[in-house]
Amino acid sequence: MWPIWLLLFLSLSLASGRQVGKCSLARRLYRYGVPYNELPDWLCLVEGESSFDTKAINPSNVDGSVDWGLFQINDRYWCKPADGRPSNDLCRLPCRLLLSDDIRYSIACAKYIRKQQGFSAWVAWNNRCQGVKPNVNHCFRRRYRNSG
Numbered sequence: 001m002w003p004i005w006l007l008l009f010l011s012l013s014l015a016s017g018r019q020v021g022k023c024s025l026a027r028r029l030y031r032y033g034v035p036y037n038e039l040p041d042w043l044c045l046v047e048g049e050s051s052f053d054t055k056a057i058n059p060s061n062v063d064g065s066v067d068w069g070l071f072q073i074n075d076r077y078w079c080k081p082a083d084g085r086p087s088n089d090l091c092r093l094p095c096r097l098l099l100s101d102d103i104r105y106s107i108a109c110a111k112y113i114r115k116q117q118g119f120s121a122w123v124a125w126n127n128r129c130q131g132v133k134p135n136v137n138h139c140f141r142r143r144y145r146n147s148g
Contacts, residue, residue, distance in 0.1 A: 018054045018101045020070065023139035025052065025103075030140070032107045040133035041119055042110075046070050047134070048124025054106075055099050069098035071110040072122070078109055090116075 020028075025046060026039045034042060049072035050056035058067040064085070065076035075081040077088045079095035091109035098106050119125040 020046075020052045020054060020103065022047075022052070022134065023136070025070075026136045026139045028103065029107060032104060032111075034107075034111065036136075036140075039136045041125065041129055043134040043136065044129035045119065045122050045125040048128040049122060054101050054103060057099070066095070068095045069100075069106045070103060071098075071106055071113075072124070073098050073106065073109055073113065078113060 050070050075095045078091045080089040081095050
């Protein structure tokens with residue numbers, strides 16, 4: 001019989017996601033087509049929604065829906081939950097892909113949401129990102145900032 005504290009420790013360490021660094025995320029977002037001037041908004045949003053955790057899950061929405069991954073993308077509208085709950089699945093992908101350390105799926109879906117509804121689709125952006133936002137200049141070499 002395993003001690004309960006050991007089981008708890010193992011489940012927490014297996015469930016925790018990778019923390020994506022701010023500069024790493026900024027460069028990856030830029031590489032996947034996010035305009036440089038929007039990067040502070042995206043970093044602020046991710047910090048507020050998931051604390052940069054690729055495996056973040058919020059199952060506590062009033063309507064029974066769940067928010068997934070770095071961008072806390074909601075499964076009622078944007079991705080297909082594995083348990084068969086109804087979803088519009090507008091990003092056309094299974095929600096589990098939003099928990100991957102390969103964040104290109106999360107980025108693609110988040111960009112689609114941004115295009116459809118703007119940053120105001122995210123509660124954290126509305127609550128935290130209206131004023132001062134993270135500076136990303138130190139994350140890039142000069143060649144990135146000067147290119148289109």
